[in-house]
Amino acid sequence: MTTDLLDRLRASLATTYDFERELGGGGMSRVFVAGDTRLGRKIVVKVLNPELAEGISAQRFEREIQIAARLQHPNIVPVLSAGESEGLPFYTMPFVRGESLRAQLASGRMDTRTALRLLADVARALAYAHDEGVVHRDIKPENVLIADGIAVVTDFGIAKAIDAARLDRGGSTITQLGTALGTPAYMAPEQAAGDTDIDQRADLYAWGVLAYECLTHAHPFADKKTARALITAHLVAQPTPIGERVDVGAAVADIVMRCLAKDPHARPRSARALLAALDAPGEAVAAAPQLNVPSIAILPFVNLSADAENEYFSDGITEEILNVLAQDRGLRVAARSSSFAFKGQKVDLQAIAERLHVGTLLEGSVRRAGNRVRVSAQLVNADDGYQLWSDHYDRELTDIFAIQDEIANAIAVTLRKALHERTGIAADKDVRRVTTRSRPPANIEAYESYLKGRFQLHRRADGMHEARAHFERALALEPDFAEAHAGLANSYLWLGTHAxxxxxxxxxxLRRHAEQALSLDPYLPDAHYLLGYVALWYDWDAAACERHVRRALALQANNADALMLAAYLHFTKGRRDDALAMTEAALNASQSFRARAPRHGPLSRGKAGGGAPIGRRADRTSREGSRPADHGRHRAAGARQLRRRL
Structure with missing residues (x-):
C-alpha cells in the first residue's frame, strides 16, 4: 500500500515534488518527505487517507485550508500549499528537523524546566491561532515538534477543514466517516460527547492533558487502555490533582487543573492565561548550565588577498563558521565579540585561550582571487599548542557555503573525539549537532553584499548607514534572504537608537524585517533577540520580550546580547538573583562587555530604562533634538552597572 501510493504520487506530482520516502502518519493522513523542485527546499506532503478522502470534497477542503494557511507564527508550522492528486486531497508543510514531543516524552529525558518551556511555546501558538479564529481540535504530542529546543505545532486548522469539506452534512463526522476528528486521549469532554459546536476551549483542555503528561510523565487517565474508556474518563472521571504528583508551583498547578475542567465555562478564557501562569515568579529565563563539553574560540581569519578591501570577506567567513558551530549544543563557542577582540594583535594563543576560557582555538586565512577562494584552517590545542586538525580548500566562490559547513563539521567531530580520548566521556546523543544553514542564498552577489553589511554592522554607529545600504542591496538581489532581513533589522536598531x-x-x-526573517527561517537567534529588544525598550512589553529571549537562548545559549537583554528583563520584574546570574553569563559570553565601561546606561538612574528614552515616548524627545541612548552603551554599561546595582 505504501509503495503503491508513493509511486502514484511520484507519477502525478513529479513536476512539482521529488518524493523521497514515507515518514509515517496518523489517523487523518499519510506523510511523505519530498523536495520542492521549484524552491529547492525539503517539505512534507500530507495526503488524506483514502477512506477519509471519500467522504469530503477536495475543492472545498482546499478552500477551507486557506484559512489555516494564513497563520504565520514562530511556533506554528505553516501550511504552504494544498491540492489534489488522483482524487486524494493533500497539503504541504515545511520539513522540520527535530523530533516529536511524543518521542521526547518516551525518552524519559524531559525535566520540569524543559517541559514548562515547551508548554509555553504551545500556549503561544494557541493564543495566536485563537486570536485569528482558528481552533486546532487535535492538540497532542504527535502534533508538537521540537527543533532546536523550540516547540512548533503542526496541522493547525486541518481537522476543521476536513469537517467543513464533508459531502454529507447531515450526520456527525464520527458516524459518517468513522474517524474522530481528534484523538481520544486528548479529547475535550464536549468533543467526546459529539458536540459539533467546538471552540478554543477544547484546545485548552487538550493543552491541560498535554501539560499534565509532560510534568508528571503520565497521562491523567493512564489506567484507561481503550478509546472507549478514555472517552468515558474525559466525560466523568476526575484526575489526581497535579500538585499531589509533582511540585510545579501553585500558579502552574492551578492553570493545568482549570484546563482539565469538564465544563468549558470553568476553563481559562484564553490561552494567554496559560502564558501568564507559566510566567509566574520561579519560572524565569535562565542561562544554560555549563556542561562538560569541548570549548573553542574562532579567531578572525587573516585576509591574504591582494585587495585589502576583501577584509569583509575573511571576517565574514570567520563569523559564518562560528555561527554554524554555535548551533551545536555539544560545544561551547566563544562569542564573536570576544574572539574578534584579538584581531590584529600579536598575542600568544595560550594567553588568548586563558582570557576566553576555552580549550581550543581555530585560526586560518582566506585568499580570494576573482571567482576562486582558498581557505586554510587549523585547530590548535591551547594547552600544548598541538595541532588537532588542519586542512585547506581551493574552490570556486560559489562553493563557499560547503566550505564553511565542512570546516565546522570537521571541527565538531575532532573536538568530540578529543574529549572522549581525554576523559572517556562519550558525546551526548541528545544534544543538537552542527547543521548547515537551512537555505543558503542562491545569489553569490547577494551573499557578498550581506557579508559587507555584517562587516559594517560590527563598526556599530560608524557603519550603520553603510550596513543598511549593503543589506538592502542583498535583498534587492534575493528578497527571501532571511539573514539579510535580520541584518537590516539590526541596522535599524542602530539607526533608531542614534536618532x-x-x-x-x-x-x-526593525520589527517588519525581523518578523520577515523569522517567517523565512524561524531558527535565527538574532531576529528573536531584536524583537525582544523592541518589545522591552520600545513597546514596554516584558511578556513579549521574554518570549523572544527564551527562543533566542534556546537557539544559541551563548548569545551575549540575548543574555544581557534577559538580565534587564529580570531586573524590571524584580528578580534580582536571576538578573545577576544572567549578567554574569553575559559577561562570560562576551569579553567586549568587560572591556567597554561607559559611565552611564539604561539602569544608571536606579530603574530599568532610566537612561535616555528609547520607547514610544522617545519620539517626542527625538523631535525636540535630544538623542536616545546609545544601544552600544546600553549593552556595554548595562552588564557592569547592573551587576554593581545587584
Missing amino acids: ALPPAEAFAR
Whole structure:
C-alpha cells in the first residue's frame, strides 16, 4: 500500500515534488518527505487517507485550508500549499528537523524546566491561532515538534477543514466517516460527547492533558487502555490533582487543573492565561548550565588577498563558521565579540585561550582571487599548542557555503573525539549537532553584499548607514534572504537608537524585517533577540520580550546580547538573583562587555530604562533634538552597572 501510493504520487506530482520516502502518519493522513523542485527546499506532503478522502470534497477542503494557511507564527508550522492528486486531497508543510514531543516524552529525558518551556511555546501558538479564529481540535504530542529546543505545532486548522469539506452534512463526522476528528486521549469532554459546536476551549483542555503528561510523565487517565474508556474518563472521571504528583508551583498547578475542567465555562478564557501562569515568579529565563563539553574560540581569519578591501570577506567567513558551530549544543563557542577582540594583535594563543576560557582555538586565512577562494584552517590545542586538525580548500566562490559547513563539521567531530580520548566521556546523543544553514542564498552577489553589511554592522554607529545600504542591496538581489532581513533589522536598531531615524519609523522597520526573517527561517537567534529588544525598550512589553529571549537562548545559549537583554528583563520584574546570574553569563559570553565601561546606561538612574528614552515616548524627545541612548552603551554599561546595582 505504501509503495503503491508513493509511486502514484511520484507519477502525478513529479513536476512539482521529488518524493523521497514515507515518514509515517496518523489517523487523518499519510506523510511523505519530498523536495520542492521549484524552491529547492525539503517539505512534507500530507495526503488524506483514502477512506477519509471519500467522504469530503477536495475543492472545498482546499478552500477551507486557506484559512489555516494564513497563520504565520514562530511556533506554528505553516501550511504552504494544498491540492489534489488522483482524487486524494493533500497539503504541504515545511520539513522540520527535530523530533516529536511524543518521542521526547518516551525518552524519559524531559525535566520540569524543559517541559514548562515547551508548554509555553504551545500556549503561544494557541493564543495566536485563537486570536485569528482558528481552533486546532487535535492538540497532542504527535502534533508538537521540537527543533532546536523550540516547540512548533503542526496541522493547525486541518481537522476543521476536513469537517467543513464533508459531502454529507447531515450526520456527525464520527458516524459518517468513522474517524474522530481528534484523538481520544486528548479529547475535550464536549468533543467526546459529539458536540459539533467546538471552540478554543477544547484546545485548552487538550493543552491541560498535554501539560499534565509532560510534568508528571503520565497521562491523567493512564489506567484507561481503550478509546472507549478514555472517552468515558474525559466525560466523568476526575484526575489526581497535579500538585499531589509533582511540585510545579501553585500558579502552574492551578492553570493545568482549570484546563482539565469538564465544563468549558470553568476553563481559562484564553490561552494567554496559560502564558501568564507559566510566567509566574520561579519560572524565569535562565542561562544554560555549563556542561562538560569541548570549548573553542574562532579567531578572525587573516585576509591574504591582494585587495585589502576583501577584509569583509575573511571576517565574514570567520563569523559564518562560528555561527554554524554555535548551533551545536555539544560545544561551547566563544562569542564573536570576544574572539574578534584579538584581531590584529600579536598575542600568544595560550594567553588568548586563558582570557576566553576555552580549550581550543581555530585560526586560518582566506585568499580570494576573482571567482576562486582558498581557505586554510587549523585547530590548535591551547594547552600544548598541538595541532588537532588542519586542512585547506581551493574552490570556486560559489562553493563557499560547503566550505564553511565542512570546516565546522570537521571541527565538531575532532573536538568530540578529543574529549572522549581525554576523559572517556562519550558525546551526548541528545544534544543538537552542527547543521548547515537551512537555505543558503542562491545569489553569490547577494551573499557578498550581506557579508559587507555584517562587516559594517560590527563598526556599530560608524557603519550603520553603510550596513543598511549593503543589506538592502542583498535583498534587492534575493528578497527571501532571511539573514539579510535580520541584518537590516539590526541596522535599524542602530539607526533608531542614534536618532538617525525617528524611533517610530526605525523600530517599525526593525520589527517588519525581523518578523520577515523569522517567517523565512524561524531558527535565527538574532531576529528573536531584536524583537525582544523592541518589545522591552520600545513597546514596554516584558511578556513579549521574554518570549523572544527564551527562543533566542534556546537557539544559541551563548548569545551575549540575548543574555544581557534577559538580565534587564529580570531586573524590571524584580528578580534580582536571576538578573545577576544572567549578567554574569553575559559577561562570560562576551569579553567586549568587560572591556567597554561607559559611565552611564539604561539602569544608571536606579530603574530599568532610566537612561535616555528609547520607547514610544522617545519620539517626542527625538523631535525636540535630544538623542536616545546609545544601544552600544546600553549593552556595554548595562552588564557592569547592573551587576554593581545587584
